[in-house]
Amino acid sequence: MEQILQRMDERVIFTPEESAKIEAAIQQLEELPSAHITKGDILNVRLLIRHFLEEGQIQRDAFGLNPILMDIQTAIIATREIGLERASLISIMLHKLVRRNLLTSDEVKAKFGEDVGSIIRGLVRISELYEKNPSIETENFRDLLLSFAEDMRVVLIMIADRVNLMRQIKDTDNEEARRQVSNEAAYLYAPLAHKLGLYVLKSELEDLSLKYLEHDAYYHIKEKLNATKKARDKYIADFIGPIQEKLTAAGLKFHMKGRTKSIHSIYQKMKKQKCNFEGVYDLFAIRVILESEPQKEKPDCWMVYSIVTDMYQPNPKRMRDWLSVPKSNGYESLHITVLGPEKKWVEVQIRTERMDEIAERGLAAHWRYKGVKSEAGLDDWLNSIRRALENQDGMSAMDQFKMDLYDKEVFVFSPQGDLYKLAKGATVLDFAYHIHSRIGNQCIGARINGKSVPIRERLQSGDQVEIMTSNNQTPKQDWLNVVTTSRAKAKIRAALKEMAAKQSVYAREMLDRKFRNRKIEYEEPVLAKLIRKLGYKEGMDFYNDILSEKLDLNEVMDKYLELQKIEHGEAETAPAQTAGTFELREEDVKSHANSDVLVIGNDLKGIDFTLAKCCNPIYGDDIFGFVTVTGGFKIHRCDCPNAHDLESRFGYRIVRAKWAGKGGSQYQSTLHIVGNDDIGIVNNITSIIMKEPNITLRTISIDSNDGMFGGTLTVSVDDTRKLEQLIKKLKTVKGVLNITR
Numbered sequence: 109m110e111q112i113l114q115r116m117d118e119r120v121i122f123t124p125e126e127s128a129k130i131e132a133a134i135q136q137l138e139e140l141p142s143a144h145i146t147k148g149d150i151l152n153v154r155l156l157i158r159h160f161l162e163e164g165q166i167q168r169d170a171f172g173l174n175p176i177l178m179d180i181q182t183a184i185i186a187t188r189e190i191g192l193e194r195a196s197l198i199s200i201m202l203h204k205l206v207r208r209n210l211l212t213s214d215e216v217k218a219k220f221g222e223d224v225g226s227i228i229r230g231l232v233r234i235s236e237l238y239e240k241n242p243s244i245e246t247e248n249f250r251d252l253l254l255s256f257a258e259d260m261r262v263v264l265i266m267i268a269d270r271v272n273l274m275r276q277i278k279d280t281d282n283e284e285a286r287r288q289v290s291n292e293a294a295y296l297y298a299p300l301a302h303k304l305g306l307y308v309l310k311s312e313l314e315d316l317s318l319k320y321l322e323h324d325a326y327y328h329i330k331e332k333l334n335a336t337k338k339a340r341d342k343y344i345a346d347f348i349g350p351i352q353e354k355l356t357a358a359g360l361k362f363h364m365k366g367r368t369k370s371i372h373s374i375y376q377k378m379k380k381q382k383c384n385f386e387g388v389y390d391l392f393a394i395r396v397i398l399e400s401e402p403q404k405e406k407p408d409c410w411m412v413y414s415i416v417t418d419m420y421q422p423n424p425k426r427m428r429d430w431l432s433v434p435k436s437n438g439y440e441s442l443h444i445t446v447l448g449p450e451k452k453w454v455e456v457q458i459r460t461e462r463m464d465e466i467a468e469r470g471l472a473a474h475w476r477y478k479g480v481k482s483e484a485g486l487d488d489w490l491n492s493i494r495r496a497l498e499n500q501d502g503m504s505a506m507d508q509f510k511m512d513l514y515d516k517e518v519f520v521f522s523p524q525g526d527l528y529k530l531a532k533g534a535t536v537l538d539f540a541y542h543i544h545s546r547i548g549n550q551c552i553g554a555r556i557n558g559k560s561v562p563i564r565e566r567l568q569s570g571d572q573v574e575i576m577t578s579n580n581q582t583p584k585q586d587w588l589n590v591v592t593t594s595r596a597k598a599k600i601r602a603a604l605k606e607m608a609a610k611q612s613v614y615a616r617e618m619l620d621r622k623f624r625n626r627k628i629e630y631e632e633p634v635l636a637k638l639i640r641k642l643g644y645k646e647g648m649d650f651y652n653d654i655l656s657e658k659l660d661l662n663e664v665m666d667k668y669l670e671l672q673k674i675e676h677g678e679a680e681t682a683p684a685q686t687a688g689t690f691e692l693r694e695e696d697v698k699s700h701a702n703s704d705v706l707v708i709g710n711d712l713k714g715i716d717f718t719l720a721k722c723c724n725p726i727y728g729d730d731i732f733g734f735v736t737v738t739g740g741f742k743i744h745r746c747d748c749p750n751a752h753d754l755e756s757r758f759g760y761r762i763v764r765a766k767w768a769g770k771g772g773s774q775y776q777s778t779l780h781i782v783g784n785d786d787i788g789i790v791n792n793i794t795s796i797i798m799k800e801p802n803i804t805l806r807t808i809s810i811d812s813n814d815g816m817f818g819g820t821l822t823v824s825v826d827d828t829r830k831l832e833q834l835i836k837k838l839k840t841v842k843g844v845l846n847i848t849r
Contacts, residue, residue, distance in 0.1 A: 122161075122174065122176075126174045126177055129177055130174075130176060130177050130180060133177065133180040133181055133184060134150060134154075134180060136184055137150070137180065137183060137184060137187070137197065138150060140184070140187050140188065144193045144194045145193070145194045145197050145198070146194075149194065149198060149220070152219060152220070153198060153201050153202065156202065156205065156211065157176060157201070157205075160205060160210050161176075170282060170285045171273075171276070171277050171280045171282055171285060171286075172280070172282075173276055173277075175204060176201075178272060178273070178276065179200050179201045179204070180201065181272045181276075182200050182265070182268050182269045182272045183196075183197040183200045183201060183268075185268040185271055185272055185309075186200060186264065186265055186268040189268065189271075189306070189308065189309055190264050190267070190268060190306065190309075192261060192264060192265070192268075195220075195221065195223040195224050195227060195261070196227060196261050196264070196265055198220050198224050199224050199227035199228045199231060199261075199265065200265055200268075200269070202216060202220075202224070202228060203227075203228045203231040203232060206228050206232055207231075207232045207235050213225050213228065213229060216228055226259055227259055227261055227262055227265070230259050230261075230262035231262055231265065231266075234253060234262065234266065236570075237253065237570060249296070249527050253296075263300060263304075264304070266297070266300075267297050267300060267301050267304075267306065267309060268309075270289075270292070270293055270297045270313065271297075271309050271312060271313060273289060274289065274290070274293055274312070274313060274316040274317070274320075275316070277289065277320075278319075278320075286320050287320065287321065290316070290317040290320040290321050291317070291321070293313045293314075293316065293317045294313070294314065294317040294318075294321070297313055298310050298313040298314050298317070301313060305435075305438050305439055305466065305467075307467060307468065308468050311370040311372065311373075314370060314372035314373075315370050315371050315372050317372070318371060318372045318375055319371075322375070325375055326371055326375075328385070329371045329374050329375060329378075329385060330371055332385045333368060333371070333374075333391075336391075340366070340368070340391065340392060341366070343448075343449070343450075343452075344366035344392065344394065346449055347394060347448050347449060347454060348364045348366070348394060350419060351364070351396070351415070351416060351419065352364060354415045354419065355396070355412060355415060358411060358415060360398060360408060360411065360412070361398065361399035361400075362396055362397060362398045362399065362412075363397055364394060364395065364396050364397070365394075365395050365397070366392050366393070366394055366395075367392060367393050367394075367395055367457075368391060368392045369390070369391055369392060369393070374388055374391065377390075389452060389453060390445075390453060390454070390455055392454075393454075393455040393456070393457055394454060394455070394456045394457070395456075395457045395458075395459070395464070396412050396416075396456065396457070396458045396459075397459060397460065397461055397464050398412065398458075398459070398460045398461070399460070399461055400460045400461075402462075405460045405462070405463070406431060406432075408460070409431055409442050409458045409459065409460070410431075410442075412442075412458045413442055413444060413458055416444065416446060416456055416458075417444065417446065419446075420446035420447055420448055420454075421446060421447040422444050422445065422446050422447075423444075423445045423446070423447070423453065426443075426444070426445035426455075427443065427444050427445070428441075428442075428443035428444075429442060429443075430442070430443070431458075438466050439463075439466065439467055440459060440463040440466065440467075441457050441458065441459040441463055441467060442457070442458040442459065443455060443456070443457050443458075444456050444458070517529055517530070517531060517532055517569075518530055518531075518532055518534060518567050518568060518569045518571075519569045519570070520539060520567050520568075520569070520570070520571045520572070520573050521570075521571070521572045521573065522543075522572075522573065522574075523572065523574045528542060528543075530542060530567065530593060531592060531593050533566060533592045534566070534567050534591075534592055534593055535563065535564055535565060535566055535567065535590055535591060535592065536551070536553065536554040536556075536561060536562070536563045536564070536565045536567070536573065536575070537551055537563040537564070537587060537590050537591050537596060538567075538591045538592060538593045538595075538596045539554070539567060539573055539575065540554075540563075540575045540577075541591065541593075541595065541596035541599045541600070542593070542595065542596070543575065545599050545602075545603065547575055547577060548583075548596065548599055548600070548603075549581070549582065549583050549603050550577035550578055550579060550581045550582075551563055551575055551576070551577055551581065552576050552577060552578045552581050553576045554573050554574060554575050554576055555573075555574040555576065556571050556572070556573050556574075557571060557572050558572075560576075563587075563590060564590050582607065583600050583603040583604055583607070585604065587600050588600055588601070608648055608652060609648065611651070611652055611655050612647070612648045612650075612651035612652055612655070613651075613761075614655060615651035615652065615654040615655040616651055616735075617760070618654065618655070618661070619651075619654065619661070619664075620760065622661055622665055623665075626665060628665065628668070628669065628672075629672075631672065631675075632706070632735070632741075632763070633675075634668065634671055634672050634675055635668065636716060636740075637671060637675075638664075638667060638668050638671050641667075641671070642659075642667075647736075647740075705764045705765065705766055706733045706741065706763045706764065706765040706766075707765070707766055707767075707768045708731075708733070708741070708743060708765055708766075708767065708768060709767060709768030709773075716740035716741065717733065717740060717741040717742070717743055718740070718741075718742055718743070719742075719743050719775070720734075720742050720743060720744045720745075720748065720750075722744070722748060722749065722750050723744055723745040723747075723748035723749065723750070724745075724775070724776055724777050724778060724849075725743055725744060725745045725748075725775070726775035726776075726777050726825060726826075726827060726828055726831065727767050727773070727775060727826065727827040727828065728767070728827040728828030728829060729745045729746070729828055730745065730746040730747070731743050731744065731745055731746060731765045731766070731767070732744055732746055732751070732762055732763065732764060732765050733762070733763035733764070733765040734754055734758070734761055734762060734763070735761040735762075735763060741763065741765075743765060773826070774802070774804070774824040774825065774826060775824065775825060775826075775827075776806060776822055776823070776824055777822070777823055777824075777825055777831055777849060778820055778821070778822045778849070779820065779821050779822075779823070779835065779838075779847055779848070779849060780818075780819075780820055780847070780848050780849075781793070781810075781818070781819060781820070781821065781838070781844060781846070781847050782816065782817065782818040782844075782845050782846050783816070783817055783818075783841075783843045783844040783845040783846070784815065784816060784817070784843040784845065785812040785815050785816055785817040785843070786842060786843035789810075789817065789841070789842075789843050789844075790808070790810055792841045792842070793808075793821070793838060793841055793844075794808065796834075796837050796838060796841065797821075797823060797834070797838075800830075800833075800834055800837075802825070802826055802830070803823055803824065803825050803830065803834060804823060804824040805821065805822075805823055806822040806823060806824055807820075807821065807822045808820075808821040808822075809821070817843075831849075835847050
């Protein structure tokens, strides 16, 4: 076996130093009792690697590192730090051969078993995913990566591999590659390690990322920690001395230690609190680690809690009880913050030796405590890891991924490498609308992985999709049967409605020209009644039928003239109205029946209008009417923010309007209020409103920040006069600076 190693080959890529390191690393693997890898397995792996080395088919990576040595080092991390075993370790050492088509999956399965083949398949799929150059700083990419992995051991191997790579690239000259690897470690692998309870590996990934990405900040904090270590150690000794005496007197078996925060954690605190190193007070935490029997773990921890809080004043807001309800990744501990000597707040973590090992080494330690000593227990451990990736709904991530990613979701790439998530069964047209409504409206097909496909083509996870568009394309009614997502359906319906509205506006313009040509006076109420009389519920349908020539325009004009004469009492034989159809008209309506001014009021009948939400007009405001596509009116204030745009774009749809009668109805109005944040300001405002007759407070929302407050309040009021009086009274409240509608 040693001879085989010695011939692996100095002649191709091995240096004598690398050969020695590989020999030492393989010996470590063989001696690790938790690895469960046999000498026969190692021999078979060596023979395969030697064969391809002799053919010169194994090359160094972008950093010039030896891939054989790197894989063996990764295997050691995966075993020691995570607890992976035989199938995973063989997969780590062989997956690059399969990826480069030097070995086939069938050959691997035949020699090492189905389990190894499954893990290697996941590792190869992840490698292919990276070749699409995605943006890895997204939650979508993490989800896609996990769905591609299928077997959770693949994710754990990826974490171990990234930890090893980060350790080895400290002296590289390839700065750009190191920056990319470090970014991926910070955005992707460290959060994954955290979710899995691999806190030691997570902290190492974060610290090394900071070291490579923010070199000066990293060494500044490191030097400060070294400079303050003596004083910190003395403070820790003074703090834990009295506690040790009390715990010993209570008959507890324990040991205590101070743990300095990671450099990355300190850096994040400095950024969050916008302070220098000296401004970070909680640089360390004290751990009390108990030697307790399983049935006495919780009582012993709570006894320590009682002793510590009797000696030092606790901060109840900063207590964390993960003893009663452990974290989803298995973490158990009791965290308290107490006021120590020199009036410094100190965090104390109370846990047992079992809990401490789980906290340091993740779920692998949890299952070692449950007696998992062989490959047979691996499934239980992996199931626990799956449960650790819980989402907000409490469902395990792996179950969620199997259900959602395979049954409900697909992930596709744009040509630029951006990653998008859509529902399972989504088509090219769904994706086009997902990007932008305009892209969807003009979509004529796509190129998926370089192949042209129609808009109906269904997408698969990992597809790279380039949407093709045409300026001549417009949405079609049958597109609603092509798309599957509610988002796309809503956008198509909106586009079809907008097209129909444009067509009805064009038809309305045709009707207006016809009125002018025949010198007929146009009256909106008469036309609205005619539309209803012709059997139309929507004005848009009426105008579309004119445009499509289903209605003869001359016949429509004749019927309009006939109805107009009846309405004015000018018809030779006007039909008698029944009591049910008779409408009592106000004097204002009579006086303006033949004018160009629209008269509105809540008590009037036969006029279809609504008050615009954008400006909330109330009785007394100067107003105008806007003809909607359905034939009704939307009433706006003349100083409405949208007034100028409506007049410039749709001037032909603007109608002068005025209020009928003397009001008498209540209208809602929203006031914006800002001022100094004085005590009782809200009570003072609401008490004034409550005292006003015929004014009702509907809603109030106030936010304060940096001594100022701002918010909105909605009131029901009769008219502008009473609203102005209310505003004047509110401005007298101490602290109120400005009130606007």
